[in-house]
Amino acid sequence: MKNLNELTLLEALEGLKRREFSSIDLTKSCLSRIKKIDKKIKAFVTITEEEALKSAAEADEVIGKEGAIIFETKPLLGIPYACKDNFSTKGIKTTASSNVLKNYVPPFESTVTRKLKEAGTVLLGKTNMDAFAHGSSTETSDFFETRNPWDLKKVPGGSSGGSAVAVSSDMCIFATGSETAGSIRGPAAWCGVTGLKPTYGRVSRYGVIAMASSTDSPGPIAKTVNDAAYILNIIAGKDPLDATSSPKQVINYLLKSEEFNLKGIRIGKPKSYFEIELEEGVREKVDEATEKLKSLGAEIVDIDLISPKYSIAVYTILQRSEVSSNLARLDGIRYGNDRTNFGFEAKKRIMLGTYSLSAGYYDAFYEKAQKVRTLIINDFNEAFKNVDVLAAPTMPCVALNLGESDKSAMFGELMDVLTEPSSVAGLPGVSIPCGLSSGMPVGIQFIGNHFDESKIIGVSKVFQENTNFCKLKPKI
Amino acid sequence: MAENIISKDEVEKIAELSNLDVNGQEDKLSKMLSETVKYVENLNELNTSNTPITYQVTGLTNVFQNAEGKSQTLTKKEALSNAKEEKDGLFSTKAVFDR
Numbered sequence: 001m002k003n004l005n006e007l008t009l010l011e012a013l014e015g016l017k018r019r020e021f022s023s024i025d026l027t028k029s030c031l032s033r034i035k036k037i038d039k040k041i042k043a044f045v046t047i048t049e050e051e052a053l054k055s056a057a058e059a060d061e062v063i064g065k066e067g068a069i070i071f072e073t074k075p076l077l078g079i080p081y082a083c084k085d086n087f088s089t090k091g092i093k094t095t096a097s098s099n100v101l102k103n104y105v106p107p108f109e110s111t112v113t114r115k116l117k118e119a120g121t122v123l124l125g126k127t128n129m130d131a132f133a134h135g136s137s138t139e140t141s142d143f144f145e146t147r148n149p150w151d152l153k154k155v156p157g158g159s160s161g162g163s164a165v166a167v168s169s170d171m172c173i174f175a176t177g178s179e180t181a182g183s184i185r186g187p188a189a190w191c192g193v194t195g196l197k198p199t200y201g202r203v204s205r206y207g208v209i210a211m212a213s214s215t216d217s218p219g220p221i222a223k224t225v226n227d228a229a230y231i232l233n234i235i236a237g238k239d240p241l242d243a244t245s246s247p248k249q250v251i252n253y254l255l256k257s258e259e260f261n262l263k264g265i266r267i268g269k270p271k272s273y274f275e276i277e278l279e280e281g282v283r284e285k286v287d288e289a290t291e292k293l294k295s296l297g298a299e300i301v302d303i304d305l306i307s308p309k310y311s312i313a314v315y316t317i318l319q320r321s322e323v324s325s326n327l328a329r330l331d332g333i334r335y336g337n338d339r340t341n342f343g344f345e346a347k348k349r350i351m352l353g354t355y356s357l358s359a360g361y362y363d364a365f366y367e368k369a370q371k372v373r374t375l376i377i378n379d380f381n382e383a384f385k386n387v388d389v390l391a392a393p394t395m396p397c398v399a400l401n402l403g404e405s406d407k408s409a410m411f412g413e414l415m416d417v418l419t420e421p422s423s424v425a426g427l428p429g430v431s432i433p434c435g436l437s438s439g440m441p442v443g444i445q446f447i448g449n450h451f452d453e454s455k456i457i458g459v460s461k462v463f464q465e466n467t468n469f470c471k472l473k474p475k476i
Numbered sequence: 477m478a479e480n481i482i483s484k485d486e487v488e489k490i491a492e493l494s495n496l497d498v499n500g501q502e503d504k505l506s507k508m509l510s511e512t513v514k515y516v517e518n519l520n521e522l523n524t525s526n527t528p529i530t531y532q533v534t535g536l537t538n539v540f541q542n543a544e545g546k547s548q549t550l551t552k553k554e555a556l557s558n559a560k561e562e563k564d565g566l567f568s569t570k571a572v573f574d575r
Contacts, residue, residue: 313518352513354490365516368524
């Protein structure tokens with residue numbers, strides 16, 4: 001019998017609906033897990049125990065009064081979750097793990113957390129991240145490092161490291177993350193959980209502390225892809241407060257995935273993604289996973305795509321430039337601390353962005369990058385005429401040891417080489433666990449065409465139903 | 477070793493433009509920023525002479541707020557809730573102009 005905190009989202013909802021346990025039981029189970037192990041792992045920046053217990057008690061009262069029917073209007077009622085600390089939460093400290101925003105308490109709510117709140121969730125706390133999401137290891141947090149629960153000497157990945165760790169070690173039922181390029185899929189892969197980065201504009205960015213506005217995409221980190229699909233149903237949609245959010249109608253991703261099967265589905269393996277330096281165990285597990293999908297009815301084809309090395313360059317320029325512009329607002333006058341509080345990583349990024357946007361350099365850098373971005377998008381468009389989804393390793397290796405991210409000026413960009421092309425193109429991607437290499441989780445990612453989340457969810461669902469990798473847990 | 481693409485002097489200039497204090501970190505930044513600029517130069521291997529610029533990846537253009545739509549704003553109290561200093565219901569800042 002599982003402990004309550006170990007339940008998947010769909011299992012927890014069933015239990016609450018059948019009154020097998022209460023939201024208070026579920027919430028206390030998560031909180032006691034946090035108390036027991038978070039000292040070692042350090043996934044949380046803020047724990048909102050009091051508010052969580054209050055929301056859980058309110059949820060129980062409503063369930064008691066209205067019965068299971070209430071879940072039709074409040075589809076996440078009583079579910080405890082962890083929130084990355086770059087989502088503005090009204091009245092609750094939101095730091096982006098930075099000293100600049102160390103004491104910042106937002107006077108407004110992000111759209112994602114508002115939707116989750118309206119759906120009835122219980123907020124357990126805010127999770128650690130690379131400061132301002134600048135990194136791929138959660139080591140650039142201005143507060144502390146988060147550890148990988150599979151091996152405490154290793155990093156969890158980033159920037160949504162705290163959220164991935166909280167899900168992986170069952171401190172919550174699900175978590176929110178945000179991805180600019182790899183920040184959901186990367187830590188999900190390294191922690192052995194499911195991370196879904198939706199199409200750019202599918203989920204509102206309103207109230208998410210901006211990193212690179214032209215690629216930032218909030219999304220769920222969960223225990224299964226069905227859970228992630230269920231959460232996406234709730235957080236997706238047009239938001240008048242984010243002009244870049246899409247007016248395209250939201251479909252029921254979970255329902256759609258139930259109808260899905262692999263018959264006639266063509267899965268492309270981009271040759272250039274497998275030609276880069278990959279850890280042997282990663283290559284092996286991903287090849288085994290695509291073989292498994294073949295045996296389940298999919299057709300696997302090798303395809304040509306532009307080398308991902310160009311996406312590293314495009315992404316680096318766009319992201320540094322947009323960072324310099326987004327972080328210019330932090331002056332320490334209206335809110336937050338002054339600019340002497342920026343960490344080295346933030347300074348480095350702001351300065352490169354300032355350089356690449358300055359007169360005389362703009363054409364050579366930002367404009368050139370935006371043009372190559374067009375080439376990358378066209379390249380994907382061609383690929384999707386031929387295949388339904390793309391499959392590749394999420395990360396080139398398994399989680400690295402703490403301290404290794406310091407070695408390169410572009411550590412994050414180099415680690416995220418396989419998620420950057422789809423990020424700069426705004427495509428949806430999902431990373432799911434596909435086995436272990438040297439005892440550490442390996443993630444396989446599926447990338448879909450714009451707004452074609454249902455196909456990558458469908459492929460992942462078939463894989464998870466026919467394998468046990470998403471049930472593997474770290475021993476902590 | 478080849479000279480850094482972004483010199484120490486340039487680092488100081490960029491820091492000033494960015495309103496950042498990089499005292500003592502100039503050498504490290506000169507090296508790291510140069511390393512990054514050198515890397516991104518690989519984009520020149522691709523011909524983009526006839527390629528349009530992508531401004532918005534999903535193709536949205538001219539998105540305007542509905543004139544009848546409810547606009548959302550903060551109260552004065554909320555807006556000032558994180559201010560370091562306030563005076564007469566306004567943000568207080570250092571003087572910008574010389575007297």
